[in-house]
Amino acid sequence: MSALADQGAASAGSVRRPVAALVIAGLVLLLAAVALGSVTVGAAGIPLSRLLAVFGVGAGDPAIVARDELVLWSIRIPRIMLAATVGALLAAAGTAMQGLFRNPLADPALVGVSSGAALAAAITIVASDRYAVGRLASLSFEILPLAAFCGGLITTMLLYRIATRYSRTSIAIFLLGGLAIAALANAGIGLLVFLSDDRQLRDITFWMLGSLGGATWSKVAAIAPFLAVAVMIAGFISRGLDLLALGEAEAFHSGIAVERLKRVSIVLIAAATGAAVSVSGVIGFVGIVVPHLLRLVIGPGHRLLLPASILLGASLMMAADSAARVLAAPAEIPIGIITAVIGAPFFLYLLLRQRSLVSL
């Protein structure tokens, strides 16, 4: 009798984790479904039947097919690819950041890493325009992600130095330090936009609120390698991030080279954020919402969480971008507004739940 009661007490609050392969398969299906949905909506709607005609299934009016083909291949599909890649990168950066800082409230846009990357990108645009009008200016698409990566790297390292003392990270100092870094970087961007007559910089909303407008295949190509690198690094750091959740000393006792883990994680965060920001400006909250939602379902183990975040981040960003294109069509809502409307209340909810952790 008492054994039974004990068993009841022990199993109360038990958690069963879903099978990893099923999770990944489900997220891949979701990604495909969202991608398909995104292709059909926009300023020029392409219903499913006409979509099939473009791919040679069934017949259609040749003129409409030709127009749809143009819209799809030169505008819609590169944009969707860009949205997916940016979402995947931001989610990867957010997940890695939360693991590294052992803080579920971390997000690259929230703590100034995205702004730092954006500032570096803006400086590069202005500098290449002013001082190297010819060759470098035409290269700027290729070098922008690298410049943004450097900006992200500097801000992440700075943040780490500020927030970590005696191998402990203070969540409050981390958030407040990040706030200051973001304010400073945003002021820098504002100043550059104010001073610059470069048309690429003229639109401050691009940097501050983010946009996937003006997506091209060359932008996709410029950041795709960063996603490949992020996926590879993710596999390399996931076990270390799990053990880091126990604390730095425990991670070391369990065989993790902690300093190397931190360095590699910082590179991942900076590279993923920098690449995303260089083509889409600062888009917030993806990095915080995605890993948190996933943890509720699949648990916090990074071996599954990181790849799952990459997949869900891609889906979420495609969906948000579709909403940005559709809600005020033919105009476009800056995508950062959409992610903030969803993400900011979510962040507040997390903050209130963790209030004891954040207390100064």
Place this chain on the structure above:
Amino acid sequence: MIAARDVTFRAGTATLLQDIVLSVAGGETVALVGPNGAGKSTLLKILSGELQPTRGDVLVKGKGTGSYHARDLAAHRAVLAQSITLTFPFTVEEVVCMGAGDRKTADVTRAVNDALTAVDLADYRHRIMTTLSGGEQQRAHFARILVQLAYGEAEHGPGILLLDEPTASLDLRHQLDLLRLAREKAARGTAVIAVLHDLNLATLFASRIVMLDRGRIVADGTAAETITDAWLERVFKVTTAVGRVPAAGIPFILPHSIGG
């Protein structure tokens, strides 16, 4: 198995450890005892390789802790820390699995089951760690350490187990359970070193007691040699009556009064 050679450790201007010479062989169970601030936990951190000594060195199986890769060192020695705060909602089973490193999950299941059974948490495997009591969490972490030790042992033979106040949050039964498990490890060749505050537990558990005071080793020997009225008065500044457990003949300590 593990040896500290003339270890001195300074933090800023404070000397926390001074000329520590300590060598522990496989099969020994050593209790580090001493008053608060004597340097017990610091010594354990130095032995684990978490801190490097200011002077001197620590050899694990003949090689300096600083020259090991973290991963190799983890295969030779495991550490149970005093209090561990877990950031994310891992289950007990997931935490215990972490002890296996990146070994294939299929082989890990058995080691994890054995460890969970050993610490009496088999029914708790799917619980979220943070919903457990402090003592239950401590036992789960000990299970993780047992898994780490088991794999190290399978690959490199018996290793070293370092315990920092392992019994602090445990009830009496689980205190004894944990120390018994540690001693079983020692019986199979592991060198066990534990920081213990409870001197009576120390005498029950340890084959050898090392007493620290203000950063130095002041006594090192069997319980009968070290747990004496004279040493306790000198090191702990308390007047005690050391008795003997009738059957086993091991010393036990009873303070005369709480003073005042």
